[in-house]
Amino acid sequence: LWFAIGRLAPSDTGQHWIDEMMDGEGGGNLLYQYLTAYHFSLQQLAAGSMDMRPTNSYERHFNILCLLFGWLGGSSIVASLSTIMIEVQSHWKERSRKLEILQLFLEQNGVNHQFSVRVLNQVLNKVDKVERISEDRVQYLGLMSPMLKAQLYEQMYGPPSFRLPALRIWAFRDAVAFRALCEKAMVMNTFTVLDTIFESGQSTECCFVLISGKLCYTQMPEASSVQEEATIDLDEEGVVLSEASLWSKWTHVGLTEAIADTAILVIDCACFATTLSQSREAQDFLFEYGRIFFDRLTNMNRSVLPTDLHVPATDFEEIVMAMDFGWRRMAGWSALNAFEKQQSLGLFRSRKGLEELQEEVNQGKCTLIQDKKGEVIRMVAVTVLRLTNNFGYIWALVGKFENGELTAEVKLPGSKLAMGVTAGDALEKMLYKVMRPLVGGVSLCSVDTQQTSGKSGTFGVTTKYVRTIHNAELSENWEFPEQDESFRMANLPTKQAFIIQDDEGRDLIYCWLSEEEFSYFSGNTLWARADLLDLLDPLLPDPPQDWEEPPGRGFALSGSDQDMEAAVPLVRRFNQYIRL
Numbered sequence: 001l002w003f004a005i006g007r008l009a010p011s012d013t014g015q016h017w018i019d020e021m022m023d024g025e026g027g028g029n030l031l032y033q034y035l036t037a038y039h040f041s042l043q044q045l046a047a048g049s050m051d052m053r054p055t056n057s058y059e060r061h062f063n064i065l066c067l068l069f070g071w072l073g074g075s076s077i078v079a080s081l082s083t084i085m086i087e088v089q090s091h092w093k094e095r096s097r098k099l100e101i102l103q104l105f106l107e108q109n110g111v112n113h114q115f116s117v118r119v120l121n122q123v124l125n126k127v128d129k130v131e132r133i134s135e136d137r138v139q140y141l142g143l144m145s146p147m148l149k150a151q152l153y154e155q156m157y158g159p160p161s162f163r164l165p166a167l168r169i170w171a172f173r174d175a176v177a178f179r180a181l182c183e184k185a186m187v188m189n190t191f192t193v194l195d196t197i198f199e200s201g202q203s204t205e206c207c208f209v210l211i212s213g214k215l216c217y218t219q220m221p222e223a224s225s226v227q228e229e230a231t232i233d234l235d236e237e238g239v240v241l242s243e244a245s246l247w248s249k250w251t252h253v254g255l256t257e258a259i260a261d262t263a264i265l266v267i268d269c270a271c272f273a274t275t276l277s278q279s280r281e282a283q284d285f286l287f288e289y290g291r292i293f294f295d296r297l298t299n300m301n302r303s304v305l306p307t308d309l310h311v312p313a314t315d316f317e318e319i320v321m322a323m324d325f326g327w328r329r330m331a332g333w334s335a336l337n338a339f340e341k342q343q344s345l346g347l348f349r350s351r352k353g354l355e356e357l358q359e360e361v362n363q364g365k366c367t368l369i370q371d372k373k374g375e376v377i378r379m380v381a382v383t384v385l386r387l388t389n390n391f392g393y394i395w396a397l398v399g400k401f402e403n404g405e406l407t408a409e410v411k412l413p414g415s416k417l418a419m420g421v422t423a424g425d426a427l428e429k430m431l432y433k434v435m436r437p438l439v440g441g442v443s444l445c446s447v448d449t450q451q452t453s454g455k456s457g458t459f460g461v462t463t464k465y466v467r468t469i470h471n472a473e474l475s476e477n478w479e480f481p482e483q484d485e486s487f488r489m490a491n492l493p494t495k496q497a498f499i500i501q502d503d504e505g506r507d508l509i510y511c512w513l514s515e516e517e518f519s520y521f522s523g524n525t526l527w528a529r530a531d532l533l534d535l536l537d538p539l540l541p542d543p544p545q546d547w548e549e550p551p552g553r554g555f556a557l558s559g560s561d562q563d564m565e566a567a568v569p570l571v572r573r574f575n576q577y578i579r580l
Contacts (some may be wrong), residue, residue: 185271296472384414441478
């Protein structure tokens with residue numbers, strides 16, 4: 001601007017500052033003139049001086065304005081810096097004074113040096129940490145409408161609270177009440193190193209969800225039912241502590257301390273119960289969920305005691321699977337809703353997959369849930385029979401004929417639990433309908449529960465099979481009935497096959513297998529399938545005499561001699577399937 005005034009502005013004296021520059025050596029250089037103007041402007045703002053002066057009224061006015069702005073700006077900067085330096089000095093002076101008082105207090109009360117260092121370290125960690133802004137310090141939150149404020153709390157606390165999967169059902173069934181829960185019952189607390197979250201023997205009305213940081217959970221013999229001190233470090237986001245306090249009066253059985261700066265979502269159990277009692281849409285499900293949780297907590301096997309981290313047999317899927325069909329279907333609807341939102345991510349190739357899954361949920365063929373991490377899991381309840389004879393051999397289903405096709409697969413006989421059918425009812429039905437020759441000779445010994453999981457090829461989701469295994473023995477002198485259309489026996493190369501026809505017209509093939517044989521064949525490897533097909537070879541009908549293999553069908557072998565030798569039985573059987 002000073003450069004433009006010197007070249008273009010009018011003059012009441014007939015002179016410009018730039019004219020004097022023209023008279024000097026190098027004054028005609030345009031770059032030198034511009035840099036000189038820039039230098040002059042900086043000097044004016046800094047209240048300095050330079051070998052250049054205004055030569056007319058316009059230049060004099062500009063010079064005065066620059067001096068005024070320079071004086072005001074310089075004064076403001078100096079004042080700001082002085083204030084900051086005084087505040088910093090005052091802060092450190094006050095900090096040092098308080099630490100000296102603390103040290104003097106520890107010395108006067110005879111606290112040893114080692115413990116004093118621990119106290120000082122914890123205090124310094126708290127003094128130096130960046131404080132998390134609490135809600136009561138944000139005054140403008142009070143200007144928000146109640147609805148918008150409730151939605152804000154839902155955005156803040158909803159996702160971490162879903163580490164308690166039962167709350168997903170609440171949010172799905174009654175979103176308004178769930179927002180009220182987030183606003184009234186949840187708060188985010190921060191802790192520094194060595195802060196205590198809770199202690200053994202302390203009654204609590206809070207449930208905790210780890211958001212970030214690291215905790216140390218310790219159980220000691222003098223305060224907990226353990227033989228020796230046990231310590232667990234918790235650093236996984238979403239770890240839930242004291243869930244039992246939501247469904248019962250809970251007393252902590254361990255000590256939890258922060259070993260890093262930690263943020264924890266705290267759920268007030270009293271507000272939780274009050275808000276839940278006002279939610280008509282969700283209270284029935286959660287009351288039933290809490291009842292089962294409480295029953296399992298109070299009637300559990302005392303050989304495995306509960307802790308603040310886990311109560312045996314109270315995982316979300318275990319409790320849901322123990323509910324009546326109506327409640328399981330409600331949980332399935334919540335998971336289906338999540339599925340519909342995930343369709344855009346390509347979870348299902350078509351709408352058909354979702355519709356088939358919805359039909360399974362509505363008919364009770366499976367239970368659909370969302371776990372702690374939000375993954376949708378398909379739960380299928382299966383009852384199986386593990387029957388052994390006096391030689392220790394296992395009664396195994398090794399294959400079946402259906403529509404003229406043989407399916408070879410070794411597994412224990414079993415069936416899925418339909419809607420409203422208990423595991424005992426399913427076992428009785430299986431014995432009378434597909435294992436009739438054994439009825440009367442089976443003695444039940446015990447019942448076990450086992451879980452297996454895998455990816456469903458039909459739906460593309462993780463499927464967990466909850467198997468109720470009925471362990472039984474066959475009477476030593478039991479004799480099979482006479483053969484008829486629904487039951488016959490056949491000789492295999494090394495075994496005797498028992499072929500039983502079920503109500504659907506399928507021929508089910510059973511054999512007695514040793515433990516080693518059952519483990520080998522059920523492994524479903526290439527060699528195991530080849531050997532199983534060789535075992536069942538006598539049951540396959542021969543092809544017609546005038547049959548000719550279509551061109552281009554069958555296998556061509558390639559690879560090492562050992563691989564080809566192992567694959568020959570499987571290839572031969574596959575080609576025979578083609579003929580069938």
